[in-house]
Amino acid sequence: xxxxxxxxxxxxxxxxxxxxxxxxxxxxxxxxxxxxxxxxxxxxxxxxxxxxxxxxxxxxxxxxxxxxxxxxxxxxxxxxxxxxxxxxxxxxxxxxxxxxxxxxxxxxxxxxxx
Amino acid sequence: xxxxxxxxxxxxxxxxxxxxxxxxxxxxxxxxxxxxxxxxxxxxxxxxxxxxxxxxxxxxxxxxxxxxxxxxxxxxxxxxxxxxxxxxxxxxxxxxxxxxxxxxxxxxxxxxxx
Numbered sequence: 001x002x003x004x005x006x007x008x009x010x011x012x013x014x015x016x017x018x019x020x021x022x023x024x025x026x027x028x029x030x031x032x033x034x035x036x037x038x039x040x041x042x043x044x045x046x047x048x049x050x051x052x053x054x055x056x057x058x059x060x061x062x063x064x065x066x067x068x069x070x071x072x073x074x075x076x077x078x079x080x081x082x083x084x085x086x087x088x089x090x091x092x093x094x095x096x097x098x099x100x101x102x103x104x105x106x107x108x109x110x111x112x113x114x
Numbered sequence: 115x116x117x118x119x120x121x122x123x124x125x126x127x128x129x130x131x132x133x134x135x136x137x138x139x140x141x142x143x144x145x146x147x148x149x150x151x152x153x154x155x156x157x158x159x160x161x162x163x164x165x166x167x168x169x170x171x172x173x174x175x176x177x178x179x180x181x182x183x184x185x186x187x188x189x190x191x192x193x194x195x196x197x198x199x200x201x202x203x204x205x206x207x208x209x210x211x212x213x214x215x216x217x218x219x220x221x222x223x224x225x226x227x228x
Contacts, residue, residue, distance in 0.1 A: 105156050
């Protein structure tokens with residue numbers, strides 16, 4: 001039972017254009033959502049997060065949108081750069097507990113073509 | 115710069131061998147985690163620990179055990195390695211109070227079981 005889903009395994013965009021990565025979730029009790037970026041042979045690195053009480057959070061070229069009624073979030077990268085080519089994981093936090101468990105989606109591989 | 119260090123980047127073991135994966139963090143974090151990453155499945159939580167000598171099962175604990183004797187060190191143990199445990203193993207940590215629940219990951223340990 002996958003609580004966090006990334007239904008697109010891969011995405012290819014041209015340099016300079018917008019990249020939109022999508023994520024769906026089922027548990028309405030999630031309180032934070034995060035995006036991680038992963039290069040091959042490296043650990044995931046934190047990119048951006050959003051609280052469940054917000055609908056948008058922006059950090060430079062990266063913006064995350066949250067639609068709670070649809071249980072959907074998306075990551076927008078504008079403009080996309082070749083260095084953005086990586087696997088992107090959506091993750092959700094299971095309530096404000098001390099354990100800090102994150103539940104991850106399957107990942108989307110982004111390729112940005114020069 | 116804060117770090118999560120996984121001692122072995124690449125390991126090759128034989129079926130039935132006992133395997134130890136070590137993880138050390140220098141951030142004085144209370145919570146530590148072991149995930150495995152497999153293509154198409156994302157990151158799945160194996161075990162986590164929220165204090166020294168404390169451990170909790172994650173979503174896929176079968177075939178694994180853990181040890182947390184010191185705050186900075188969290189070890190993952192495969193008692194009898196099997197081929198289906200071939201995977202990328204990722205250690206992570208976070209402080210007990212972390213608003214957005216951001217985990218810091220190590221670089222990963224790629225385990226191949228023959």
